[in-house]
Amino acid sequence: MSATFDTVAQVIHETSEIPLSEITPDSHAIDDLGIDSLDFLDIVFALDKKFGIKIPLEAWTKEVNAGNASVEDYFILKNLAARIDELVAQKSA
């Protein structure tokens, strides 16, 4: 499990009060954890601050709506952690 995933899980736990034991890399934020869009904004806000990045939630939503990406690409937590790693790498590049 990556350190990024651990941080994401901790943030979700603190923001949504979901037990850490229920948050796994394969968890789907919406389907499995029941996080709604407003709760997800709180999570993104916390992750933005934690990693010093700006998660492009709007662009991701557009990609999904346009059929250029799947919901799973962003909302399965291991994928979300991978996207965050990419954003952190881009920032420090």
Next chain:
Amino acid sequence: MRLEYFDLIDRVAELDIEGLTIQVVGTLPERSPVFEGHFPRFPVLPGVMMLEFMNHAAGYLLLRRQEMEKFIFLGGVKRAKFRRFVVPGDKMIVDAKITHEGSGFSIAETSVKVRNEVAADAEVVMIATEWPAEELRQEFHRRIPLIPVNDAESA
């Protein structure tokens, strides 16, 4: 101010679009149906209207910041405190500062001052989205430029 129509901002006193701060002013009417019910024979502005005014201040700033390309609405209230009574005729000075800009949302720290004292403060989440109706977009584009902005505007 036309309280019952949620037409709250009389003028923008300070606007710093790049610095992400705004101060707006609105003076409460002496009489309003709102005051007749809240409360009978003891008129006080409902806290929810103070929250709405703080939301308007932050919303105006965000609308101007992205040149009204998107609609801005209140997505959440992280914290709100109502500290003093605000009464008919009070001049309300509302400050807002955007403390975080995310993708499609912003967080703002806001406050209402009356008679040199903080009457309320709140941290609000503002969401930017496509205009839900063309008529709404046109109405905002007509109305927002009509709100007076002080010459000190630094945008």
